[in-house]
Every structure is written in C-alpha cells, then in structure tokens.
Amino acid sequence: MTQDITYTTKTKQLIDNLKSVCANYGLGNDGNEFKIISQVFLYKFLNDKFRYEVKKKKQQLGKEVDEDLLMDLLDENVPKLKPHQLIAHLHNTQNTDDFAKTFDDTLRDISVENTGIFSIKSFSGAKDKLFDELSQYISDSSQRDDFCRALINKLFEFSFEESFEDYFAEKYDFFKDIFEYLIKDYNSDSGGKYAEYYTPNAVARIIANILVDPENIGKGKCYDPSVGSGSLLMSLAHQIGEDKCTIYSEDISQKSSTMLRLNLILNNLTHSIPNVIKTNTIAQPFYWEKQSFDYIVSNPPFKLDFSDFRDDLEKDTFKERFFAGIPKVPKAKKESMAIYLLFIQHIMGSLNDSGKAAIVVPTGFITAQSGIEKKIRQRLIDKGWLRGVVSMPSNIFASTGTNVSVIIIDKKAGTEQIVLMDASKLGKTVKEGKNQRTVLSREEERQIIEVFNSKEAEEDLSVVVTKTEIQEKNYSFSAGQYFEVKIEYVDITAEEFQEKLSGFEERLSGLFAEGKRLDGVIQKQLKGLSYE
Known part of the structure; x- marks a missing residue:
C-alpha cells in the first residue's frame, strides 16, 4: 500500500510539472492542455513498458541478443520502439536544430509503427492516432522547440528518479486516482454533456468479488458500455485473471478512451485494446447483436440530455432493446433525462444465457412505484435474474452527492434467495477539499462481500427474500422495507x-x-x- 501511495504521489507530481509547462507557454486550462498531458503520459508509458519488457526478455535469455532478433522475440502486444525513439535519446539530442520537428516526427513514427496494437476504433471502424503534432498547439512557432524541450526534460527527470518499470507487475487498482486527478480540471461535477464520473475503488472491489466465484473461474468476456477510465473492468480482470479475460468497452468520450488505453497497457491487458470502441452506446451500439457477454459492469451517467436522438430510439430497431420504455423529454431541464434507464435495459439484453452484471444506479430506482423503473424491476424478478442489491452509504462518490445502490444481475440467480442489503450506515466521513466523502474500510468491504455471497440475513444490514415477497411489496428492492419490526417487551x-x-x-x-x-x-x- 505504501508503494501504491508513493507511485500515485510521484505521478501526480509529474502531472503538475507538465501542467506547469503548458501554463508557461500559454496553454494553462486551454482546450488542448488535456490532449498534451495525456499523450505525453502515453509516450511515457510506452517508453517504460518497452524498456521493462526488453530487460525482462534479456534476463530470460541470459545472454546478449542482436537487437533486431530481440524485437522479434518480444510479445506481439508489447510496444515496439527504436533506440532513437526513447525518452533518453530525445533528452540527449534536444539541443539540435528543429527539435520540435524531431519530437513530433518521433511520436508520429511510434504511432504508425504501433497502430495495430494501441489504436482505438470508432463506431465507423476508423482508428485514431496515438499522437497529435503536439508542438503545433503553440501558436508562436519560435517557442515550439523550447516547449518540446521542456516536455522531454520533465519526462527525463521523472525517468531518472522514478520509472514506471517497477510497477508493471503490480495490480493497478489505484490508477483510478490518477485518472480522476488528471481530468478533474476538464470536467464539470454537475454533469453536463457526457461528463465522467469516478467509481470508488471500494465499490469496484466489492462488485468484482461478488460477481466472480473464486471456486469456478473460467475464461470470460467482460464488457462495460460506459467505461470511463475502466476502474470497474480493471478490478474485474484482476479477480478473474488478466490472462483469462477479454475486455470489451464502449464510451462516447475521447478522454475516457485515452485513459482506458493507458490503463490496459499498465494492467497487462493490451490484447483488449482493439475492443475499445469510441461511440454513443445508446444511439450507435457497436456490440449489440454482435456479441454477448459473461460479465458486464457499469457506472452509467444517471442524467443526461439525449433529446437530440431520443425520437430515433422509438424506431422498431430499438424497441426490443428498450422493452420498458424510453424517458420522455421534459419541458424544462432536458439535462435531467434519466439515461441510466436505457443503459440498464441495454445491459440486460447484452448478457449471455449465464451472464452476470453489476450496475450502479441512483437509490431512487429501487423503490419507484411506477414507470420505466418498475417495469425493469418486474422483469428482473419475474425472470429470476436478480441476485441482489447493495445500497451504499451517502457521499461514497466524490463527484456526486446522489445516493447510489448496486444492482447485481445473474441469469442463473433463481427466485428463492435474493439478497437485499442496506450498507448505508457503514463507512467513515472524510473531507476532500470542499466536499465530504464516505470511505469504507477494508473490513467493511469484506463484511459486505461475505454477507452477500453467503446469502446471510444480518440484523439491520441484510435480508434474504423470495420472488413472491418482492412481488407483494410492489417489486421494491429496498432492504429496509423487509427488515423485521421488533418490539421489545419487559416483564413487570x-x-x-x-x-x-x-x-x-x-x-x-x-x-x-x-x-x-x-x-x-x-x-x-x-x-x-x-x-x-
């Protein structure tokens, strides 16, 4: 844990250093600042990953090997860089003329030579570039060489003091913190158009430990239709085993796709990068009818203005997918449209016959008396797909005060032992800047996981109910409505x-x-x- 904290602290320091460079050249909080920092990070990761794999291969061979042969011996999912493309070489040659051109050409060549492994596809099938010509974001051409020198110096300083190489064998559950730190200045906490939200590590670990049976782990296709940086998928992959799972994802955000690509590289899941699709999952689903999944995890946006394409979803091609209906466009506050209801329906239709899913939803969903919410709950119960619900503590998410619950779906769950858990009283409140946040201890995480998986009824925490009992309560998924009311009698x-x-x-x-x-x-x- 100490090593994780040290890594995160140093990485945040590098982010701050790169932001300082951007600010010094007039790009502070500029629309291009995020692109520069995230792409420089990608270059850093590729550089260190290549060095790590080369060093490891040389140790395995135990002898000096011709460089060309060594490149051929590296795994096909390892980034391939030539000696003159490494950070150290650029640092040593930074005083040459036209350094900005050398810097841009180097990144372009790395992009071309590694497109097959590291590029992300859009819905149309087009692949993105790994790198832009970063120097071109400086409008004053006379400053471009110095700007690129400043960037490479920051990378070299970090390489000298601390390399990512030492961490490639680790489980990167804490990468979410870096993602949050990197994009916090470019994202509105209140939502807006396609805003990102961050799933706490505790929630990700709880979901992974509930979904994956350690006694029966096979190969799995894992999917997230609103992936963000991929913290839910990373925890799931670690629980299954990176060599046993294939990651699939969709998200409309280019920022999220960039961060997910870095996360997959760090987590030995490079083989899944071709399955990262940048698209509008609701309007233009890439995997719908192409692929079904063993595991699906999602923390979808709760509210979003999708009025621009809402009417298109009424067409016959979408009616099977959105069986419970499509939220109407309100006269005021279009941004309050409950798009998460579409994601739930999409996920239910994307599971295979024995699939499992975990979806983060606003807690209001579990008790709504009518409408789309109730129709979804009815189908889950009537088909025997609900394994249970965990209602989380308030303020467990840093970026929203909305109370959340996690819906656990299992196509093989049955109708007799449904676990409803109210964990709202757990956790400790901590202050983060201006906000307060509830943090679960590792012991509380284990308690939630063990009680849920063992299907135990624990006083004031969980109940185990049947399909009939839930039907009698108007399909409510709230544990509190099933707790036994106890009256204590005293003999006098x-x-x-x-x-x-x-x-x-x-x-x-x-x-x-x-x-x-x-x-x-x-x-x-x-x-x-x-x-x-």
Missing part, C-alpha cells in the same frame, strides 16, 4: 404496572389543568385587543 408485576399507570394519570391531569389555565389567559388577552 401488577403493582409496577399500577404504579406506572398512576404516574401517567397524574401527569395527564397536570397537563389538562395547565391547558385550562392557558385557555383563560388567551381569552383575557383577546378581550383586551382593540382596533386603532
């Missing part, structure tokens, strides 16, 4: 009972007398009122 003697009763009568007589006295005072005051 007849004398003690009579004494208590006499005490009540005496106090009641006193209250009546006081009430009569006050009535007289009020009447007297009213008679003294006059109009002037």
